[in-house]
Structure formats: structure tokens, C-alpha cells
Amino acid sequence: MALGPRLDIRQSQSLVMTPQLQQAIRLLALSNLEIETFISGELEKNPLLEAPAAGGEDGPMSDLPDFDYDAGNGELAVQAEEGGADALIAQGMGAADSPLDVDYAAETFIDDGPGDRIASAERSLGSSGMESGGGYSEDGPDFDSFANPEGGLHEHLLAQAGAKLSGMDLVIAGQLIGQIDDAGYLEADLLQTAYDLKVALADVERVLAVIQTFDPSGVGARSLSECLAIQAKEADRYDPCMARLLDNLDILAKGALPHLRRICGVDEEDMADMIQELRGYDPKPGLRFSGESAPAVVPDLFVAPRADGWAIEINTATLPRVLVNRSYYVELAGGAHDKASKAWLADCLASANWLVKALDQRQKTIIKVASEIVKQQEEFFRKGVAHLRPLTLRMVADAIEMHESTVSRVTSNKYLSCARGLYELKYFFTSSIQSADGGEAVSAEAVKSQIKALISAEDPKKILSDDTLVDMLREKGFDIARRTVAKYREAMGIGSSVQRRRQKLLGSRAA
Incomplete structure (x- = not known):
């Protein structure tokens, strides 16, 4: 057989990640607020894209799918175009030039939803804002201006230092304040600070004592006991008994009250009063x-x-x-004579059309996925978290005939608001716990809810151990191991039976 170059024609299929495909996939994972940032960048790059003026006659970006839940047969029908984001990507419609013309003045868009009511309320206010009622500007009250009016902790302390100190003392105070963390604790080594500033250690300690009199009370402390001691001195409650109590906070944390009473030299009533006083202090005054x-x-x-x-x-x-903006495209096309200009304009039009189509399909895909979630978790929306069913991404993907990765991207960084509160879409996907009686499996979130309810209702004199919780859960039909109960309890921030007994003992003594 002779060896030599030759030409062959072969036919094959392959998946190519075009820029339009990558963009469509990226858009699925973005929230509405992130989409707003993305579109702002696209508006700057593409002259053929424009954002309709708020409150104008332009309607929503695209005609979103209508849907209705049929209570008779328990199905949620979504009337939308066939196929989802996967179909759009597979069809390769990025270069299509057909416009998505929608009659925005038609009755299709009815302002009867929560989002539409917000926009309608903004339009009804007009330019008057809230001036007539509260004297605010035309944009309404700036609620951010109410937060943190005095600036940060360091600025607040430096202002007080400037009013009380001067000269080298003010320099020392600035050095110390700069080493106070967000919680209000001093992280500086006084000896090292004195060496760096070439001053006496006594001067640094004297300035620190002044800083510890600043607002908020307890700031500049180097430990929890010192922070509480500063606040006790300001409240005129720092006596020898309180000092001994603050020096033995580790014993208080263990709940060894008889031992602590002997150390402090007080009776049970005085100890309860001292503990109650400590509860009123702020362990992190700088926050x-x-x-x-x-x-x-x-x-x-x-x-x-x-x-x-x-x-x-x-x-x-x-x-x-x-x-x-097709009128602007026609205007630009009339003045483009060279090939480079025409090619650039064609690319802008194709990119703009693809973006509008991708955003439109994104909303339809989100609605389709959310509709299936509501269908699967209907008992949760009607009766609460105890009726949350086990659900996986694959179950939703199979039901709506999409890829599992598409459902994962749709449910990322998306939040759902309902009568029961605000939930991330990922919240509705939970693992299953086998039923003790062989019935239908239950959600892990439902089990956590039961554990929390049992612990909340426990008798302070009879704290429930993890083994007892396992037995009580099995009586309710949950087949769960002790280590799983402990894992769920710790995930909810609930302490062990020993910790809860100690906390309730301290609470009853201080009450």
C-alpha cells in the first residue's frame, strides 16, 4: 500500500461551546440583581441595545409564560414555548435576526402581581416622592442614611480622643485605637507600642485607661473579664464579690454555682443577682x-x-x-459603506437579538423549574416545613425534561417569596429519611423541625438526650440514627443535653 497525502471527507457531530452558548449558560445561574449588572455592561458595549425608561409605556422585557394550577387533577400546566434553555442552546439561534416584537400596550400584561404592584406604586407617586407626608426628597427616604450615622468604631473613638487628649497622648491614643478590633477589644502589646513610640510604658497604660472610659462602655479591653469589669465599674457594681466572679468566668461557664458561691463569698440570692447583672452587659461593645x-x-x-x-x-x-433599537440599526446601516462597519453592525445586531432571546428563555426556564418545585412541595406551602418532601435535582429535571445541570443553575442564587417567608430555591432540595413504619420517606428538614420542636418543649428538669430524641422520633415514624440526630442538632446551633441543662440552670437561677 502506497503512502502519500490524500483528502478525505468525514461527517461527525460535536458540541461546540460558542460564546452565545457560554453566555446563555452563565445567565441561568445569575439572580435578577446580577442580571441587572450584566445588562448594564452590555448596554455600554452594544449601541443597538436600550433599556426602556422606568414607568414608561414599555412593558416587560418579554412575554413570560402564563401558567395555571389545576386543583382538580393536581397538575401545574405551564403554557410556554416547547423546550427550555437546553432546546434554545441546542438550536443555535444566536445569529437569528427575527425580532421579538411584543405589543406592550396590550392587555396581556396585567398589573396584578406583587412585582407589578411595586412598579405601579412607584409610578403613582410620580415626582412628588414622600415630600407631602414626611418631607423626604423626590426619591423618597434614604434608609441607608439611618444606618451607622456616627461612622465606624475607630472614627467614633478618635473623635473622643481628640476632645480629651492632646500632644503625645493623642499620638499614643491613635496608635492604640488603630489596634482595636471590630468587637472593641485591644489586640496591641503595650510594651511593644511603648517601644515603637519611644515613650514610657506608664504613659501607654495611662492613655489606655482613658480610652477605656470612652463610649461604648467596655471598649479597649484586652479580655472578656476586663470588658465586663469596665462595664461593672461604670454601673457602680464592681465590688470584691463581682471582681472574684469576673476572675472565674470559666467556672461560671461550667455551671459549678456552689463552688463559685464559695469563691465569691455570697449566698444563692446574691449569686443570682450578680449573674443577672452580667447578662445585661455587652461582651462585644464594638459591634x-x-x-x-x-x-x-x-x-x-x-x-x-x-x-x-x-x-x-x-x-x-x-x-x-x-x-x-431597530430604528437606530436602520440609521447606522444607511451610513455603513465599508465591509468592516457592516460586519461590526451585523455582529451587534446578532448579539442583541441573542441576548433578548436568551433573557426571554431564561425567565421561561425559571418559571418552569419553580412550577415543578411548587408542584412537588405543595404540602409545604399549605401546611409547613414538617410536610417538606425529599426532592433532588434529578427528580425535577426528569419531570420537566431538562438536564440536571440546567436545574442546578436555575436554582442557584434564586429566592422565592411565599406566605411562609423567603426561601432559597435550593432549600426545597433535601435528602430523605426512611420512615420507621416502611411508609413514604420524609425530608431531612422535616426531621430537623421535629427535633427543634421536641427540644423547645423539653422540661428544664428533664433534659432530653440524643438517645431519648431517637426514641421519640421513632414513635413519630422517623427511622433515624443517634449520630444523625447529633449532626442535625449541631447544624441548628442547639447544644448537647449537658450544655442545655447548664444553660437552663443558670437561666433559672438568674431569673
């Missing part, structure tokens, strides 16, 4: 000046009961809207 604010969790979905089932709606108040 009240923490500049970190908890991030607000905004729901991506609303679930509300209806007479014939459930209503599931995307939160349009946080959902960004984007349109393709």
Missing part, C-alpha cells in the same frame, strides 16, 4: 458601630395561593428590561 450592613435578599419569584391552585410570578420590580 454596634460595625460599618458592615447585611446584604438585602430580594426575591426572584413570588408564590401566592389562588382558589384553584398557585400563582407563580417573576419579580418584575428587579427584573431588568432590554430592547433592540
Whole structure:
């Protein structure tokens, strides 16, 4: 057989991760607020994209699927286009040029959902804001201005130091304050500080004593006992008995009250009064000046009961809207004569069309997944966490005929708001616990709820051990091992039977 170069034609199939495919996959995992940030960047890059003005006549970004829960047969029917995000990706519609024209003035969009009511309320306020009622600006009250009005802890302490100290003492105070952590404790070595500033150790200790008189009370302490002692001195409760109590906090933590009474030289009534006094002190006084604010969790979905089932709606108040400006495209196309300009304009149009289609399909996919979750966990929405069923990503993916990875991306960083509270979509996916009587398996969250209820109702004189909890859970139909009970209890932040007995003993003595 002769060896030589030749040309062959072969036909094969392969999955290619195009930029449009990667973008569609990335969009699925983003929340509404993250989508808003993403679209802001796309608006800057693509001149053919535009965001409709808030409160204008432009409706939602796309016609989201309507759905209805049929209470008669227990099915949740979603009327949407065939296929989900997987189908969109498989079809390779990134370069399509067909517009998604929607009549935004039609009756299709009815302001009857939670998100629409928020937008309608904002439009009804108009430019008046809340000036007539509360004297706020046209944008309404700035609630962030109410948080942390005095700045951080260090700024608060430096302001007090500037009012009481001067010269080298102020320099020493600035050095010490800079080494106070967020909880208000001093982490500096006084001897090292004196060496660095080339001052006497007595001067550093004297300035520290001044700092420990600053607000908040207890700041500048080097240990918990010193922090509580500063607060006790300010409350005029620091006597020899209280001093001995603060020097033996480890014994108090163990609950050895008889031994502690002998050390302090007090009777049972005085000991209870001293413990009650300690409960009123702040062990971390600096945290009240923490500049970190908890991030607000905004729901991506609303679930509300209806007479014939459930209503599931995307939160349009946080959902960004984007349109393709075709009139501007026509205007630019008329002035583009060279091939490079025409190619760039064609790429912008294809990218804009793909983004609008991908965002539209994203909402439909989220609605489809959320509808299946509500269908599977209907008893939870009606009766509570005790009726939460075991659910996996594969079960939802098989039911809606999507890939498991797609469901995982859809449920990431998404929150659902219902009458029972705000829940992450991942919350509804829990492992199963086998029933003791061989019946249907139950959710791990339902078991945690039962454990918490049993411990909350336990008699302070008869604390339930993990073995006792296992027996009580089996009586309720939960076949669960002792180590699993201990794991669930620790995950909920509930102490062991010994710790709970000690805490309730201290609480009863201090009451």
C-alpha cells in the first residue's frame, strides 16, 4: 500500500461551546440583581441595545409564560414555548435576526402581581416622592442614611480622643485605637507600642485607661473579664464579690454555682443577682458601630395561593428590561459603506437579538423549574416545613425534561417569596429519611423541625438526650440514627443535653 497525502471527507457531530452558548449558560445561574449588572455592561458595549425608561409605556422585557394550577387533577400546566434553555442552546439561534416584537400596550400584561404592584406604586407617586407626608426628597427616604450615622468604631473613638487628649497622648491614643478590633477589644502589646513610640510604658497604660472610659462602655479591653469589669465599674457594681466572679468566668461557664458561691463569698440570692447583672452587659461593645450592613435578599419569584391552585410570578420590580433599537440599526446601516462597519453592525445586531432571546428563555426556564418545585412541595406551602418532601435535582429535571445541570443553575442564587417567608430555591432540595413504619420517606428538614420542636418543649428538669430524641422520633415514624440526630442538632446551633441543662440552670437561677 502506497503512502502519500490524500483528502478525505468525514461527517461527525460535536458540541461546540460558542460564546452565545457560554453566555446563555452563565445567565441561568445569575439572580435578577446580577442580571441587572450584566445588562448594564452590555448596554455600554452594544449601541443597538436600550433599556426602556422606568414607568414608561414599555412593558416587560418579554412575554413570560402564563401558567395555571389545576386543583382538580393536581397538575401545574405551564403554557410556554416547547423546550427550555437546553432546546434554545441546542438550536443555535444566536445569529437569528427575527425580532421579538411584543405589543406592550396590550392587555396581556396585567398589573396584578406583587412585582407589578411595586412598579405601579412607584409610578403613582410620580415626582412628588414622600415630600407631602414626611418631607423626604423626590426619591423618597434614604434608609441607608439611618444606618451607622456616627461612622465606624475607630472614627467614633478618635473623635473622643481628640476632645480629651492632646500632644503625645493623642499620638499614643491613635496608635492604640488603630489596634482595636471590630468587637472593641485591644489586640496591641503595650510594651511593644511603648517601644515603637519611644515613650514610657506608664504613659501607654495611662492613655489606655482613658480610652477605656470612652463610649461604648467596655471598649479597649484586652479580655472578656476586663470588658465586663469596665462595664461593672461604670454601673457602680464592681465590688470584691463581682471582681472574684469576673476572675472565674470559666467556672461560671461550667455551671459549678456552689463552688463559685464559695469563691465569691455570697449566698444563692446574691449569686443570682450578680449573674443577672452580667447578662445585661455587652461582651462585644464594638459591634454596634460595625460599618458592615447585611446584604438585602430580594426575591426572584413570588408564590401566592389562588382558589384553584398557585400563582407563580417573576419579580418584575428587579427584573431588568432590554430592547433592540431597530430604528437606530436602520440609521447606522444607511451610513455603513465599508465591509468592516457592516460586519461590526451585523455582529451587534446578532448579539442583541441573542441576548433578548436568551433573557426571554431564561425567565421561561425559571418559571418552569419553580412550577415543578411548587408542584412537588405543595404540602409545604399549605401546611409547613414538617410536610417538606425529599426532592433532588434529578427528580425535577426528569419531570420537566431538562438536564440536571440546567436545574442546578436555575436554582442557584434564586429566592422565592411565599406566605411562609423567603426561601432559597435550593432549600426545597433535601435528602430523605426512611420512615420507621416502611411508609413514604420524609425530608431531612422535616426531621430537623421535629427535633427543634421536641427540644423547645423539653422540661428544664428533664433534659432530653440524643438517645431519648431517637426514641421519640421513632414513635413519630422517623427511622433515624443517634449520630444523625447529633449532626442535625449541631447544624441548628442547639447544644448537647449537658450544655442545655447548664444553660437552663443558670437561666433559672438568674431569673
